[in-house]
Amino acid sequence: MTSRKSVLVLGGSSDIGRAAARAFAKAGYDVALAGRDAAALEPDAADLRARYDIEASTRTFDVLDTASFDGFVAGLPVLPDVVISIVGLLGVQQKAESDLAHAATIMRSNYEGPSLILGLFAEKFLGRGNGTIVGVSSVAGDRGRASNYVYGSAKAGFSAFLSGLRARASRGGVHVVTVKPGFVRTKMTEGMKLIGPLTVEAPVVGDAILRAVEKKTDVVYVSGIWRVVMLIIKALPEVVFKKLKF
Amino acid sequence: MTTVSGWGRFPVVDSEMLRPRSFEAVGEAVVAGSVARGNGRAYGDAAIGTARTITMTAFDRVRSFDPVTGRIRVEAGVLLSDLIDTFGPRGFLPSVVPGTRFVSVGGAIAADVHGKNHHCEGGFGRYVDSILLRTGSGETIEASREQNSDAFFATVGGMGLTGVILEATMRLRPVETGWIRERVISASDLDAAMRALEAGDSATYSVAWIDCVARGRNLGRSLIYLGEHAGRDELAEGAVVFPVGKPPALAVPLDLPSVTLNPTSVRAFNELYYRVGARRAGGDHVVSLYPYFFPLDSLGGWNRIYGRRGFLQHQCVIPEAAAREVLGDILDRVARRGDASFLAVLKKLGHGDGLLSFPLPGYTLALDFPVNGDILTFLDEIDRLVVAAGGRLYLAKDSRQSRATFEAGYPALQRFKAIRKSLDPDGAIRSKLSQRLFDEV
Numbered sequence: 001m002t003s004r005k006s007v008l009v010l011g012g013s014s015d016i017g018r019a020a021a022r023a024f025a026k027a028g029y030d031v032a033l034a035g036r037d038a039a040a041l042e043p044d045a046a047d048l049r050a051r052y053d054i055e056a057s058t059r060t061f062d063v064l065d066t067a068s069f070d071g072f073v074a075g076l077p078v079l080p081d082v083v084i085s086i087v088g089l090l091g092v093q094q095k096a097e098s099d100l101a102h103a104a105t106i107m108r109s110n111y112e113g114p115s116l117i118l119g120l121f122a123e124k125f126l127g128r129g130n131g132t133i134v135g136v137s138s139v140a141g142d143r144g145r146a147s148n149y150v151y152g153s154a155k156a157g158f159s160a161f162l163s164g165l166r167a168r169a170s171r172g173g174v175h176v177v178t179v180k181p182g183f184v185r186t187k188m189t190e191g192m193k194l195i196g197p198l199t200v201e202a203p204v205v206g207d208a209i210l211r212a213v214e215k216k217t218d219v220v221y222v223s224g225i226w227r228v229v230m231l232i233i234k235a236l237p238e239v240v241f242k243k244l245k246f
Numbered sequence: 247m248t249t250v251s252g253w254g255r256f257p258v259v260d261s262e263m264l265r266p267r268s269f270e271a272v273g274e275a276v277v278a279g280s281v282a283r284g285n286g287r288a289y290g291d292a293a294i295g296t297a298r299t300i301t302m303t304a305f306d307r308v309r310s311f312d313p314v315t316g317r318i319r320v321e322a323g324v325l326l327s328d329l330i331d332t333f334g335p336r337g338f339l340p341s342v343v344p345g346t347r348f349v350s351v352g353g354a355i356a357a358d359v360h361g362k363n364h365h366c367e368g369g370f371g372r373y374v375d376s377i378l379l380r381t382g383s384g385e386t387i388e389a390s391r392e393q394n395s396d397a398f399f400a401t402v403g404g405m406g407l408t409g410v411i412l413e414a415t416m417r418l419r420p421v422e423t424g425w426i427r428e429r430v431i432s433a434s435d436l437d438a439a440m441r442a443l444e445a446g447d448s449a450t451y452s453v454a455w456i457d458c459v460a461r462g463r464n465l466g467r468s469l470i471y472l473g474e475h476a477g478r479d480e481l482a483e484g485a486v487v488f489p490v491g492k493p494p495a496l497a498v499p500l501d502l503p504s505v506t507l508n509p510t511s512v513r514a515f516n517e518l519y520y521r522v523g524a525r526r527a528g529g530d531h532v533v534s535l536y537p538y539f540f541p542l543d544s545l546g547g548w549n550r551i552y553g554r555r556g557f558l559q560h561q562c563v564i565p566e567a568a569a570r571e572v573l574g575d576i577l578d579r580v581a582r583r584g585d586a587s588f589l590a591v592l593k594k595l596g597h598g599d600g601l602l603s604f605p606l607p608g609y610t611l612a613l614d615f616p617v618n619g620d621i622l623t624f625l626d627e628i629d630r631l632v633v634a635a636g637g638r639l640y641l642a643k644d645s646r647q648s649r650a651t652f653e654a655g656y657p658a659l660q661r662f663k664a665i666r667k668s669l670d671p672d673g674a675i676r677s678k679l680s681q682r683l684f685d686e687v
Binding site (some may be wrong): 190 | 310318333
């Protein structure tokens with residue numbers, strides 16, 4: 001136990017998770033990395049310890065195992081100051097159109113699990129009277145598109161959950177940040193055609209999350225241009241929008 | 247298949263690009279005709295596999311660090327820029343840095359890169375204690391000066407041809423600050439430049455920017471930059487002890503038309519650069535480590551200023567005894583052509599460490615040329631001068647030297663080949679460079 005602030009990263013093996021962990025560790029936070037395979041996270045925890053001389057640990061966490069959430073939170077040696085959920089699953093839209101199990105997994109991974117676990121932390125934080133909750137959602141949730149609406153709708157639900165939670169929790173000293181990264185060059189987007197000027201590297205997102213927590217920002221579009229792009233996309237009349245193929 | 251090239255963007259060739267995320271996946275990725283690639287800063291064809299190129303940048307973890315001794319164990323994809331940003335503020339820097347900080351540790355070992363301190367402190371490999379290597383035959387071995395020492399000395403400077411470097415242990419240098427006490431000396435010709443570098447032998451860092459367009463009595467005129475790590479007591483009141491390395495402030499967004507660099511613009515640039523620099527000559531001043539070590543890093547994608555056809559960097563080293571005469575000859579020929587660019591560097595080197603390490607005691611001259619006209623023929627002529635003087639070319643910059651030039655310059659080549667054969671009997675590890683210079687056809 002140290003007097004430093006601490007952060008819990010759910011989805012710690014993802015590129016954005018690793019980047020966020022480094023950004024917070026560099027700023028002096030102790031870090032707990034959580035993911036399905038805690039042992040696989042150990043090299044990243046060792047990396048954080050060696051680089052930043054902080055404490056770093058690993059925890060097992062499966063976002064689909066909602067029954068384990070109460071135990072997971074109760075089992076933490078210390079309630080963190082900040083919890084970040086980067087958990088998500090892009091899935092395959094075309095598969096999800098006919099494979100209900102796949103569609104349900106996408107919905108549960110991006111909406112149900114992240115919302116429930118962050119909701120649980122919100123209760124604990126409100127009980128303590130402080131804390132910051134960060135949900136990494138997506139610009140895909142701003143409007144359902146033909147090419148990825150199963151993922152997008154789950155992210156839309158997650159964004160709405162965070163929005164409501166923020167409004168409620170802000171009265172109790174707890175801050176909620178919604179992060180909408182746009183295109184990020186990560187494992188998840190490997191092999192996808194990304195549009196250069198709209199794409200950022202994972203460390204940029206990690207730094208943006210830290211900044212948002214420190215400045216108590218509500219909604220972060222990591223690359224400002226996405227705010228404009230999504231404003232336009234949201235403003236398109238449905239009669240035009242449904243003709244678009246993207 | 248993807249088209250891929252080195253930093254010089256010449257040649258552009260096909261290779262399958264893979265970016266594994268686990269050491270198991272690296273093992274699976276190695277097929278006949280594979281080579282590892284770091285951050286793609288080798289200029290020519292060194293980090294391009296004949297069939298497959300294995301990019302190691304996902305391996306960016308620090309495994310352990312001892313804040314007392316500065317000993318560090320890292321994965322091979324860690325960039326020197328990352329080490330500087332992370333450990334600089336804790337009082338440690340890489341012991342050797344090349345002219346860009348955006349190189350991986352694996353790449354720095356494979357090219358046994360040198361820095362401005364090579365004349366007195368040696369190259370990157372000298373500070374590497376141990377290397378975790380996945381050999382071409384599929385074994386994973388730890389190689390050091392004591393254990394598997396053949397593999398160690400073949401891997402340092404071995405251009406990735408002994409296998410895939412997975413991790414390395416090395417010694418960082420303790421520093422008090424991120425600042426350099428710099429002294430600029432202006433030299434009106436080659437003799438003066440070499441005298442100044444000679445006199446700068448006792449300086450930790452020394453390098454000369456050389457005006458390769460100046461002719462006649464100005465031939466070889468230079469600005470010599472000597473440097474020492476500045477102590478805390480040398481900083482201005484209130485100065486940050488370790489300045490932050492900013493990402494490139496300016497980026498070249500596209501290939502500039504190849505006329506951008508022409509004899510007139512280069513001559514004008516060099517004239518201005520020399521005059522401005524000469525005015526700063528004399529007393530010491532303290533500068534941030536970034537402009538001192540990495541002047542071009544502030545211009546992102548600077549390799550694009552040479553246009554779509556790319557450029558060649560010719561970097562040779564000439565043994566000390568012949569250096570004055572041969573360098574004078576080369577510079578004279580280059581000045582008559584007038585198309586060498588503003589990036590020309592002259593520096594003294596000491597002994598190399600690896601079997602194929604580039605440095606030898608003498609002077610190295612690095613020149614950039616846009617790819618056009620008869621440049622390849624011209625460089626072949628320069629190579630003849632280099633070979634006759636007992637010199638050699640730097641493989642990390644090379645994309646075009648002949649086998650004869652290469653074989654003449656690297657006397658330990660047969661020994662290297664024998665070690666490589668024992669580590670990789672089936673010859674799985676093959677780059678475009680090894681195909682061009684080493685391998686039986």
